Amino acid sequence: MAKNKNFHPDVKIKKSSSGLGLYCMRDFSRGEKVIEYVGKIISNKEADRKAGRYLFDLGNRYTLDGSTRQNIARYINHSCRSNCDAYRDGYTIYIEAKRKLKSGEEITFNYGREYFDEYINPRGCKCDYCRKRGGS
């Protein structure tokens, strides 16, 4: 079978506590690549005008805009105690398992300070970790 970039048998979009989320459909080991965060490479100037949650800094000049429909990694929710991290390899962003993932677990990563302060903090963080702590 030909390799299709838009075919992701290992993950699935499902309803989560905060709308939709991305879930793993098999176990992943620590450090394993779960999915690529695909998008369009735009200039930082353009990114400043757009803003939003799907933008990834690629260094001094470029930003990855992951708002494209092909990017199912955009369904990954923020967590303050995430099980994945986003890693940059040149102009490519990968979501990698920070620890062992069990099949059926929701995939999360930390969106970072800037995003948190601007978009999440004003309405309170709804991630599992914060809700268990009683919210803030």
Ligand SMILES: [Zn+2]
């Ligand atoms: Zn949180």
